Amino acid sequence: MNIRALWLSALVLSCLDAPAQARELELYLIDAPPLTFVEDPQGYGLVGDVAIAAIERAGYQAKLSVLPWARAQRFVSLGSDLLIIPLSRIPEREDQYTWIAPILTMDRAFFSLEHKVDSYDEAKQRFRKIGVGLGSAQEATLLSEGFPPNQIYSMKIGENPAHMLDLGRIDAWFNGVPESLYIWKNTGIQRRLRMGKAVTSSDLYVACSKKCDPELVRQLREAMEAIQADGTAQRLQDAYQLQLPKH
Template sequence: MPLRQFCCCALLCLAFASQAEDVIELYMPNAPPLTFASLKGGHGMVGDVTLAALARAGLLSELRYEPWARAQRKVANGRDQLIIPLSRTPEREPLYTWIAPIMPLERAFFSLDEPVQSFAEARQRYRRIGVGLGTAQVEILRSQGFSEQQIITHTLGENPAHLLERGRIDAWFTGVPEALYIWPQHSTRRLQMSPVLASTHLYLACSKECDAQLVQKLRAAVQSVHDEGISKRLIELYLPQPLDAAP
């Protein structure tokens, strides 16, 4: 058994406090390394922590993989459905029941030329900025005054690294772990990173119509997984190599 698979299995087993009896739908995108649609041994930083909390709460999950924007609409309009990893933004605030934060996510601009130092500089320099469709990055750029023509959306699962390398976008605005994880798999060119310019917590959220006992149970389970250090160890298994460590 690979080391990561063994560690994930061992840590998830630590999370069980009772045998899982109930089954609940959990929507998540393929957004490595935060969540993986299919990975032998784990489902990513947020995925594994969430599954550990579900196990602690005595719940089984039925994993659902749909386009991210569609998944958000389904959960928002459904009942007792879970979704990860969801940033708690002003636009989304009234649409969901916010159960608990799983981890913070820092965001930055990534490019192949001299990195920008601010949103203002990025607005002036970049004509085309790649962002994931339906992600908080879109909301962040709009709130910072970027035009719709500057925001080039791609669906989660598509490869923005190729778009950047081929010059189809000038920069990529995304979570730092995602860029550091994806880029080395597709290019040997030097990736440049701006300072961190935005940060939000990634939440486990539920439908707006969500059973109060379910929310309470999961909120307590997430907190216990954090308090016991299980979430920290699961997240660290997926941490990508920083840019300064690249050869």
């Protein structure tokens, strides 16, 4: 059994005072390694493991659900007492959710095979097509920074941005640093990936529907604070950090 599994098992045992039939909380997530894994025997990722640990510490049971990311966001926002990870807290989303607690701060940068680009202005001049995830914070950020829609290529689930870059279908990829490095490492592509300086960063949250039970919010926030204070969150994340490539 690996380190993450051991910690998750220990966390379950520490919650024996929780009700035998714990209430299920529906948690929406996307397969965005290493932030979140949907189907991986080793765990649920840097954000996923911590979110699930907090849910269990609060005395609930996580019921995992997967939808295309843009649809998942709409469904959770308009629903009631639904949770979602990993959601960047950006101005465009501020009034659409109940923000429970930050889990990780993530830098975002431009990735290319030809150029190291360190600013939005340079990216506007240098790149013809910039790949981003459909419905992602990256897509919203580029639009808010004045990038024309025809310069943004919004990729759907199943379109691997690393392969799109390797095949020349996009000139650059704007994304979170840990996710991009992890994806590139696991493609086996031998070409050098050039990463610019981080141009922005935001906190990745566990968030709830706009209509969310205040008592549930309080319990989850306190549970998150508890697992951060006692080192559980850091220990869960450290096991993943060891697997991330250096840049």
